[in-house]
Amino acid sequence: xxxxxxxxxxxxxxxxxxxxxxxxxxxxxxxxxxxxxxxxxxxxxxxxxxxxxxxxxxxxxxxxxxxxxxxxxxxxxxxxxxxxxxxxxxxxxxxxxxxxxxxxxxxxxxxxxxxxxxxxxxxxxxxxxxxxxxxxxxxxxxxxxxxxxxxxxxxxxxxxxxxxxxxxxxxxxxxxxxxxxxxxxxxxxxxxxxxxxxxxxxxxxxxxxxxxxxxxxxxxxxxxxxxxxxxxxxxxxxxxxxxxxxxxxxxxxxxxxxxxxxxxxxxxxxxxxxxxxxxxxxxxxxxxxxxxxxxxxxxxxxxxxxxxxxxxxxxxxxxxxxxxxxxxxxxxxxxxxxxxxxxxxxxxxxxxxxxxxxxxxxxxxxxxxxxxxxxxxxxxxxxxxxxxxxxxxxxxxxxxxxxxxxxxxxxxxxxxxxxxxxxxxxxxxxxxxxxxxxxxxxxxxxxxxxxxxxxxxxxxxxxxxxxxxxxxxxxxxxxx
Numbered sequence: 001x002x003x004x005x006x007x008x009x010x011x012x013x014x015x016x017x018x019x020x021x022x023x024x025x026x027x028x029x030x031x032x033x034x035x036x037x038x039x040x041x042x043x044x045x046x047x048x049x050x051x052x053x054x055x056x057x058x059x060x061x062x063x064x065x066x067x068x069x070x071x072x073x074x075x076x077x078x079x080x081x082x083x084x085x086x087x088x089x090x091x092x093x094x095x096x097x098x099x100x101x102x103x104x105x106x107x108x109x110x111x112x113x114x115x116x117x118x119x120x121x122x123x124x125x126x127x128x129x130x131x132x133x134x135x136x137x138x139x140x141x142x143x144x145x146x147x148x149x150x151x152x153x154x155x156x157x158x159x160x161x162x163x164x165x166x167x168x169x170x171x172x173x174x175x176x177x178x179x180x181x182x183x184x185x186x187x188x189x190x191x192x193x194x195x196x197x198x199x200x201x202x203x204x205x206x207x208x209x210x211x212x213x214x215x216x217x218x219x220x221x222x223x224x225x226x227x228x229x230x231x232x233x234x235x236x237x238x239x240x241x242x243x244x245x246x247x248x249x250x251x252x253x254x255x256x257x258x259x260x261x262x263x264x265x266x267x268x269x270x271x272x273x274x275x276x277x278x279x280x281x282x283x284x285x286x287x288x289x290x291x292x293x294x295x296x297x298x299x300x301x302x303x304x305x306x307x308x309x310x311x312x313x314x315x316x317x318x319x320x321x322x323x324x325x326x327x328x329x330x331x332x333x334x335x336x337x338x339x340x341x342x343x344x345x346x347x348x349x350x351x352x353x354x355x356x357x358x359x360x361x362x363x364x365x366x367x368x369x370x371x372x373x374x375x376x377x378x379x380x381x382x383x384x385x386x387x388x389x390x391x392x393x394x395x396x397x398x399x400x401x402x403x404x405x406x407x408x409x410x411x412x413x414x415x416x417x418x419x420x421x422x423x424x425x426x427x428x429x430x431x432x433x434x435x436x437x438x439x440x441x442x443x444x445x446x447x448x449x450x451x452x453x454x455x456x457x458x459x460x461x462x463x464x465x466x467x468x469x470x471x472x473x474x475x476x477x478x479x480x
Contacts, residue, residue, distance in 0.1 A: 001094065004045060005045045034066065037068060047089070050101070056072065083098060100170070121174055124173075125139075137150045150197035168221035184202050238258070241264075249268055251270065267284060267286030276292070308323070312330065322341070324336070331349035347363070350367050357370050382407045407419075
C-alpha cells in the first residue's frame with residue numbers, strides 16, 4: 001500500500017513567547033519541522049502534506065527546499081479538522097501516516113514498526129507508558145485489553161486520569177477508512193474542537209482493529225510547546241548524537257559538553273575535547289584530535305591532524321598530519337595540504353597551502369596559492385583587497401616570507417625566494433633571491449624622551465598646536 005504522510009504544523013505556539021512560529025523554533029541548528037520532514041522523507045512516501053496555519057509565509061519560506069505539499073488550515077478547529085484539510089489530496093488506496101511538526105525526535109525505525117503493525121484496514125497508534133502523563137491523552141482499554149478510545153485529559157474522568165498509558169498523537173490508517181472516521185467526529189468537548197483522537201472510537205465502532213505500538217523510548221515522542229521543553233529536547237538530541245559517536249569509537253572527554261548540529265563521521269581513535277561544536281556534514285579522519293572550544297562546520301579533517309583550542313574550521317578541507325591553532329580560523333574554500341602548520345591567530349581564507357607549508361603566528365592569508373615548504377613569518381598580510389576587487393597572491397614552493405611583510409596583490413613570489421622582514425612587496429619577487437624594501441635606519445644623537453607636563457602646560461601645548469595653520473595644499477603642475 002502506498003504511503004502518504006500528513007504533518008500537522010498549524011499551531012501558533014503561544015507558550016513559546018516568540019515571534020517565530022512554533023514549528024520553526026531551532027533544534028540543533030534547524031527548524032523543528034525540518035527534523036520531522038526529513039524523517040518522513042526517509043520512509044519514501046508518495047507525498048508529504050504539511051498542514052500549516054499561523055506564520056504560513058515564514059513556515060513555507062523556511063522549508064522551501066523540502067519536497068512537501070502545503071495545505072492551509074485557515075481556522076484552527078483541532079487536530080481532526082487539520083487532517084481533514086489534507087484528505088482531499090490523498091487517494092483512497094493510500095495508507096496515511098500522521099506526524100506532528102513539534103515532535104521532532106521521532107525515529108524512522110519506530111515509524112516503520114508502527115506501519116508494519118497496522119492491519120490492512122485497521123488503525124495503529126504510537127503509545128507509551130510514562131510516569132507523569134499529565135496533559136496527555138490517555139489510552140482506554142476494555143476488560144480484554146483491547147484499545148477502545150483515547151480520552152483527552154480535559155475530558156477525562158478522575159479514574160481515567162490515573163491511566164499512565166498515553167497516546168503520542170502519531171497514528172496510521174487506510175485513507176478510505178480514515179476519511180469516513182473523520183467525517184463522524186464531533187466537537188462536543190471542552191475545547192469545542194474536532195480531536196483526531198476521536199477516530200479511535202470511530203474505528204472501534206465500525207469493527208476495525210486498533211493496535212497500540214509502544215515507542216522505544218519516551219524521548220522520541222516528546223512534544224515541544226515552550227522554550228523549556230525545547231531545551232529539554234535539545235539536550236536529548238545532543239546526548240543521542242554523542243552516544244552515536246561514542247559507539248563509533250570516538251573518545252569524548254565530556255559527552256554533556258559536545259554539540260552536533262548535523263552529522264559527524266569519525267575514523268578510529270578520534271578524540272574530542274569539551275565544548276566542541278560541529279555544524280553540517282563533518283568528517284574526522286583517524287586519530288584526529290579536536291581541542292576545547294573549537295567549531296567545525298561543513299569540513300573534513302585528515303588523519304592524525306590536531307585542531308588546537310579555540311579554533312574554527314569553516315567549509316574547508318584540512319589534510320593529514322596538520323596542526324591548526326590555537327586561536328586559528330580557517331575560512332571557506334581553504335585547502336590545507338598534508339603536514340601544514342597554521343598557528344595562533346592565523347586566518348586563512350579562500351587559499352590553498354601546499355605540503356609542509358607553515359604560518360605559525362599572527363598572519364592573514366587571503367585569496368592565496370601557497371606552495372609546498374613555504375614558511376610565512378609572523379605578522380605577514382596578503383593585501384588582497386583594493387576596496388573594489390579581490391586579488392590573488394601566489395607564493396611558490398620553498399619561499400621564505402620574513403616577519404611583518406605586506407604582500408600587495410596581485411603579486412607572485414618565486415620559488416625559493418626570500419622576502420626580508422618588514423618589507424612591502426608590490427612587484428613580483430624573483431625566484432631564489434632576496435627581495436626587501438626598507439627605509440634607511442637613522443639614529444638621532446642627544447635626543448631625550450619628553451618629560452611629563454602638568455595639566456596647565458599640557459593644555460597650552462594642545463591649544464597652541466590646534467591653532468597653528470595646516471600645510472599649504474599641494475599644487476598640481478601645469479603648463480603656463
